[in-house]
Amino acid sequence: MTERSTESSTAGRRASAAASWPVAPFPAPLQGADTTRVAEPDFVPETRFAVPGRIAVSNRAAALWQTATLTEVRRETPDAATFRFAVPGWAGHLPGQHLMLRLTADDGYTAQRHYSIASPPDDAGHVELTLDHVEDGEVSGWFHTIAKPGDEVEVRGPLSGFFAWPGDRPALLIGAGSGVVPLMSMVRHHRARDLSVPLRLLVSARGPEELIYAREYGSETTPVFTRQAPEGTPVGRLAASHVAPLLGAGQPPDGWEAYVCGSNAFAEHASRLLVAAGQPVDRIRIERFG
Amino acid sequence: MNVTRGFTGRPRVQNAGLPPGQYDAGDDWPVLSAEVTPDLAPADWSFRIDGLVAEPRTWDWSEAHALPASAYEGDIHCVTSWSKFGVRFGGVSLDAFLDAVRPDTSATHAVAYSHTGYTTNLPLADLTGGRAWIAWEYGGRPLPAEHGGPARLLVPHLYFWKSAKWIAGLRLLDHDEPGFWEQNGYHARGNPWEEQRYSGD
Ligand SMILES: Cc1cc2nc3c(=O)[nH]c(=O)nc-3n(C[C@H](O)[C@H](O)[C@H](O)COP(=O)(O)OP(=O)(O)OC[C@H]3O[C@@H](n4cnc5c(N)ncnc54)[C@H](O)[C@@H]3O)c2cc1C
Numbered sequence: 001m002t003e004r005s006t007e008s009s010t011a012g013r014r015a016s017a018a019a020s021w022p023v024a025p026f027p028a029p030l031q032g033a034d035t036t037r038v039a040e041p042d043f044v045p046e047t048r049f050a051v052p053g054r055i056a057v058s059n060r061a062a063a064l065w066q067t068a069t070l071t072e073v074r075r076e077t078p079d080a081a082t083f084r085f086a087v088p089g090w091a092g093h094l095p096g097q098h099l100m101l102r103l104t105a106d107d108g109y110t111a112q113r114h115y116s117i118a119s120p121p122d123d124a125g126h127v128e129l130t131l132d133h134v135e136d137g138e139v140s141g142w143f144h145t146i147a148k149p150g151d152e153v154e155v156r157g158p159l160s161g162f163f164a165w166p167g168d169r170p171a172l173l174i175g176a177g178s179g180v181v182p183l184m185s186m187v188r189h190h191r192a193r194d195l196s197v198p199l200r201l202l203v204s205a206r207g208p209e210e211l212i213y214a215r216e217y218g219s220e221t222t223p224v225f226t227r228q229a230p231e232g233t234p235v236g237r238l239a240a241s242h243v244a245p246l247l248g249a250g251q252p253p254d255g256w257e258a259y260v261c262g263s264n265a266f267a268e269h270a271s272r273l274l275v276a277a278g279q280p281v282d283r284i285r286i287e288r289f290g
Numbered sequence: 291m292n293v294t295r296g297f298t299g300r301p302r303v304q305n306a307g308l309p310p311g312q313y314d315a316g317d318d319w320p321v322l323s324a325e326v327t328p329d330l331a332p333a334d335w336s337f338r339i340d341g342l343v344a345e346p347r348t349w350d351w352s353e354a355h356a357l358p359a360s361a362y363e364g365d366i367h368c369v370t371s372w373s374k375f376g377v378r379f380g381g382v383s384l385d386a387f388l389d390a391v392r393p394d395t396s397a398t399h400a401v402a403y404s405h406t407g408y409t410t411n412l413p414l415a416d417l418t419g420g421r422a423w424i425a426w427e428y429g430g431r432p433l434p435a436e437h438g439g440p441a442r443l444l445v446p447h448l449y450f451w452k453s454a455k456w457i458a459g460l461r462l463l464d465h466d467e468p469g470f471w472e473q474n475g476y477h478a479r480g481n482p483w484e485e486q487r488y489s490g491d
Binding site: 041042043045047048049051052054063067100103104105106107108109110111112113114138142146147151152153154156159160161162163264268271272274275281282284285286287288 | 320
């Protein structure tokens with residue numbers, strides 16, 4: 001595989017392949033994120049639909065397992081808590097990326113799972129994860145019943161540039177349950193850097209009690225409650241009426257990059273609403289928690 | 291070894307079919323595609339092989355179905371750590387398609403691509419010898435759209451991101467070119483038995 005700088009090689013590709021492979025404008029790498037060098041393919045298929053273009057991220061840190069020391073546990077909802085780790089060698093991430101986490105038993109048995117990173121990139125040397133307590137969950141169960149500050153686990157990452165948001169383009173974020181976790185990293189980054197690009201978050205939860213990060217949302221966020229809601233707020237699932245006002249006449253001049261995260265069922269539902277409301281499929285990025 | 295305090299994990303299973311770091315997802319079949327599930331009817335589906343071949347060719351739905359039927363019964367392994375045992379896919383062996391286009395001796399790799407534009411790279415050797423299929427049935431029924439229907443590539447001895455959903459074609463090359471996840475840091479080959487998850491593994 002050849003390694004080339006993306007900056008030069010993608011410029012030509014964008015011009016030649018724009019019709020079938022829309023490449024989003026490349027961001028300048030964030031401070032803290034590694035320089036961006038990846039192999040670029042020569043073959044770009046002509047297809048009827050299109051996946052969104054790649055976001056330039058470093059892949060170098062992915063191979064390395066690092067020790068993460070738990071420093072703090074914060075309860076978010078009855079079922080979800082945030083776990084803060086010190087990871088001194090953390091290479092930096094873009095909002096939206098995830099990591100792989102590994103627990104090891106004393107006989108060498110390991111369990112590894114993916115978790116989205118909740119904290120913004122500027123939180124140097126630290127990452128925060130927010131975990132749902134899954135019934136009988138091997139990894140989330142350990143976190144919710146045994147873990148305490150001082151415990152050490154292993155992480156590798158950050159992983160996957162596909163769902164990353166570099167902060168350079170208007171972002172329409174739609175999440176449900178713990179699917180809001182990677183989106184919160186984007187909201188926090190937007191706030192921490194005082195970015196002027198538009199950003200909106202639609203977050204679905206069963207009720208106010210189950211709404212993760214409830215205290216942190218501002219005017220950018222519209223919560224959607226599916227089972228019970230505070231007085232005066234309607235109850236129901238995410239619908240066309242939530243999405244429609246943000247698209248068409250209501251969208252920024254060059255449209256949104258949409259980020260959808262949650263269960264597969266939610267991701268299918270939300271992405272269909274977006275397509276129906278006119279959002280181009282090649283500008284919908286989906287992270288499914290399985 | 292970095293033992294995690296107080297972590298015992300599930301009861302150990304002696305399952306020779308489970309590659310390292312994987313667990314048995316049982317009846318679950320998680321969906322992890324990164325793009326919108328395309329609304330693709332069988333009538334709009336086609337499959338093409340070109341690149342380093344004697345005779346590039348495109349098959350439509352009925353032409354593909356006219357090839358000899360072939361099934362895969364066995365296991366599949368996803369890089370996110372789940373494995374699924376005893377699945378049954380029906381379709382046509384990729385060998386039947388490749389025989390028709392006659393790959394050039396210089397062809398060493400392929401880029402498989404989807405009707406969504408998704409791509410993944412594979413050594414040609416992983417696609418021949420009865421180890422890869424174009425599959426349109428799962429458990430005796432049409433393959434559901436979210437799992438890649440109307441038809442997907444099936445390369446069950448590699449991690450499942452190599453089994454491109456909504457398969458549109460193969461381009462045969464004389465070199466390896468990273469696909470969608472491979473450009474995002476995933477391993478070029480993805481052999482679950484060697485735990486080739488990310489580049490560098
Ligand atoms: C990219 C990505 C990002 C993610 N981000 C987050 C996040 O930010 N927050 C979050 O909470 N989750 C996230 N997830 C989900 C997370 O990876 C785990 O799947 C989740 O925490 C459950 O893991 P667990 O070990 O607790 O449960 P598991 O032990 O995996 O159990 C999950 C379910 O499967 C069953 N099960 C699994 N294995 C067995 C077995 N061997 N025997 C019997 N039953 C079994 C369990 O009963 C349970 O119902 C993410 C997933 C992905 C792919």
